[in-house]
Amino acid sequence: MNQRATWAWTAAIAGGALLWLMAAVASGKREAWDASVYWTVAYPLGIALAGVLGYRVPEKAWRWGLAVMWAQALVLMVSGSDFGLLPLGLIMFSILALPAVFVAMLAARFRLRRGNS
Numbered sequence: 250m251n252q253r254a255t256w257a258w259t260a261a262i263a264g265g266a267l268l269w270l271m272a273a274v275a276s277g278k279r280e281a282w283d284a285s286v287y288w289t290v291a292y293p294l295g296i297a298l299a300g301v302l303g304y305r306v307p308e309k310a311w312r313w314g315l316a317v318m319w320a321q322a323l324v325l326m327v328s329g330s331d332f333g334l335l336p337l338g339l340i341m342f343s344i345l346a347l348p349a350v351f352v353a354m355l356a357a358r359f360r361l362r363r364g365n366s
Contacts (some may be wrong), residue, residue, distance in 0.1 A: 252304045253305065254306055254308070256306075256314060256359065257286070257302045257305065257306040257329060258316060259302035260298070260302060260307065261298065261299070261302055261312075261313050261316035261317045261320065262316055262317075262320040263320075264295070264298045264317060264320075265295055265298070265317035265318060265319070265321045265324075266282075266320045266321065266323065266324045268291040268292075268294055268298075268317075268321065269281045269287075269296050269320075269321040269324045269325065270285040271291065272284055272286050272290065272291040272326060273287075273328075279328070280325060281321070281325075290365075292345070295317045295318065295321070295349060296314075296348050296349045296352050297352075298313075298317055298349075299314040299317050299349035299350070299352055299353040300314075300349075300352040300353055300356040301314045301356070302317075302353060303352065303353030303354060303355070303357040303360075304333075304356035304357065304359065304360045306356075307357030307358075307360050308357075310353040310354045310356065310357035311350045311354055312353075313349070313350075313353045314346050314348075314349030314350035314351070314352065314354075315343075315346050315349075315350060315354045317346070317349055318342045318343070318345050318346035318349055319342060319346070321341075322338060322339055322342040322343060325338060326338075335337030346358050
């Protein structure tokens with residue numbers, strides 16, 4: 250794995266986790282997606298983060314959207330959430346990742362068309 254990909258993985262996972270934690274703390278909710286701040290601030294920032302990473306590391310750009318959102322799922326699991334809803338939660342995070350995957354791929358395509366690889 251090259252240095253840019255390592256940096257991108259770190260940024261995606263840390264960024265996704267941090268966005269989830271900050272939304273949960275700011276709202277006082279156990280699960281960040283129960284708060285409006287998640288949907289109005291954290292989720293759009295997660296999509297933007299995936300886009301920036303897709304632009305910076307355009308190879309397999311789809312992985313950045315998944316990494317950002319699945320990092321949030323990991324934080325939710327580690328925070329002591331009920332595992333009974335884990336399969337549904339993973340499906341939900343995968344659905345939430347779709348716009349982030351799309352934006353990352355769009356940003357990667359834009360960069361590659363500009364010839365700035």
